[in-house]
Amino acid sequence: MNTVVPLEIERLSRLSTDILTKHGFSDQHATAIAKIITTCQIDDCHSHGLFRLLMCCETMKAGKIDGQALPVLHATEGAVTRIDARQGMSLLAFEAGLPRLIDNTRKHGIAALAINRCFHFSALWPEVEQLSSIGLAAMAMVPSHSWVAPAGGKRGTLGTNPLAFSWPRSGRNPFTFDFATSGFARGEIELYLRAGKPLPEGVAVDKDGYPTTDPQAALDGAMLTFGGYKGSALSIMIELLAGPLIDDLTSMESMKFAEGMGGAPYHGELILAFDPDHFSGGQTARNDARAERLFADIVDQGARLPSQRRFDARARNIARGYVEVPAALFEDLKTLQNGG
Ligand code: NDP
Ligand code: PYC
Numbered sequence: 001m002n003t004v005v006p007l008e009i010e011r012l013s014r015l016s017t018d019i020l021t022k023h024g025f026s027d028q029h030a031t032a033i034a035k036i037i038t039t040c041q042i043d044d045c046h047s048h049g050l051f052r053l054l055m056c057c058e059t060m061k062a063g064k065i066d067g068q069a070l071p072v073l074h075a076t077e078g079a080v081t082r083i084d085a086r087q088g089m090s091l092l093a094f095e096a097g098l099p100r101l102i103d104n105t106r107k108h109g110i111a112a113l114a115i116n117r118c119f120h121f122s123a124l125w126p127e128v129e130q131l132s133s134i135g136l137a138a139m140a141m142v143p144s145h146s147w148v149a150p151a152g153g154k155r156g157t158l159g160t161n162p163l164a165f166s167w168p169r170s171g172r173n174p175f176t177f178d179f180a181t182s183g184f185a186r187g188e189i190e191l192y193l194r195a196g197k198p199l200p201e202g203v204a205v206d207k208d209g210y211p212t213t214d215p216q217a218a219l220d221g222a223m224l225t226f227g228g229y230k231g232s233a234l235s236i237m238i239e240l241l242a243g244p245l246i247d248d249l250t251s252m253e254s255m256k257f258a259e260g261m262g263g264a265p266y267h268g269e270l271i272l273a274f275d276p277d278h279f280s281g282g283q284t285a286r287n288d289a290r291a292e293r294l295f296a297d298i299v300d301q302g303a304r305l306p307s308q309r310r311f312d313a314r315a316r317n318i319a320r321g322y323v324e325v326p327a328a329l330f331e332d333l334k335t336l337q338n339g340g
């Protein structure tokens with residue numbers, strides 16, 4: 001039976017920073033990572049919440065990450081900001097590059113932040129929502145490791161390559177989606193494995209290329225993209241834009257860099273931001289109202305907007321003051337907290 005234990009929200013951040021600093025992350029990195037992990041766990045994003053502390057520690061044990069690295073911003077006058085994470089985790093680099101991305105977006109109407117040479121384990125929605133919370137629309141994308149077969153193939157070439165988008169809505173939660181371009185995120189398959197549950201059909205093939213619902217066989221074989229050739233093309237686009245375009249690694253190259261060691265993939269990240277005031281010819285309010293009519297027509301027919309489950313979970317968890325964590329994961333986290 002998959003039992004869960006309650007964990008007070010006020011303990012989440014401390015538990016995460018304790019584990020991260022004990023495993024070699026500087027206070028600055030630990031704080032940046034814990035912030036995202038806590039944010040995800042409060043929203044019941046289980047595949048990229050506390051569970052990802054295991055991947056962070058595994059990454060440190062693999063030996064290539066620099067847990068102390070301070071990101072360096074490249075000097076530039078243009079709309080493209082480049083920041084070198086210097087083989088640290090991506091999140092501190094995102095924090096360091098964000099103010100310049102915002103300034104550039106306000107100045108030029110559209111701007112980009114390219115993070116290079118980062119280890120990356122996290123969900124992207126907390127990043128794009130930092131931009132939509134100040135009235136900007138935003139997209140973010142990353143490659144990962146080459147676990148995913150292209151449509152028509154049976155060998156891992158592409159990453160799980162998430163794409164996130166957030167649209168600001170005055171006085172309401174933003175319109176946000178954030179999904180892996182594989183049918184399932186790798187983290188989700190790992191959670192199925194831990195829970196002893198079979199996968200749905202269509203998520204993966206085994207190492208011989210046959211369809212499988214066995215999570216371990218899926219991890220050993222190849223994952224599939226969502227939406228057949230359409231998800232496959234989107235995934236390839238992410239490889240290109242967050243890889244060669246920004247002078248960084250593809251998922252195949254990230255896999256090679258890892259040399260079979262576990263942990264988070266190593267590559268770049270691309271974040272794009274748009275200022276509606278520049279694009280809508282001074283008619284932002286009128287166009288926001290048109291966007292709201294679009295959302296209303298979706299919700300009115302009984303469909304839900306992406307992220308609504310998350311916003312509901314946030315409200316519920318904050319109101320009761322605790323999140324629910326699988327008991328087995330909580331035991332693993334206690335072991336890590338004790339230095340294991
Ligand atoms: P999900 O399939 O759980 O959800 C994808 C999106 O679709 C969410 O915004 C979700 O909203 C929305 N959604 C789900 N069901 C519906 C529905 N019925 N109607 C409308 N919208 C719906 O996401 P994934 O498992 O693909 O990805 C999970 C996380 O993993 C992401 O945050 C992603 O960034 C992260 N990830 C990170 C990687 C990395 O390399 N760093 C690699 C791959 C994934 P809601 O949350 O409200 O359900
Ligand atoms: O869940 O696919 C995933 C993933 C890859 C890297 C971090 N998360």
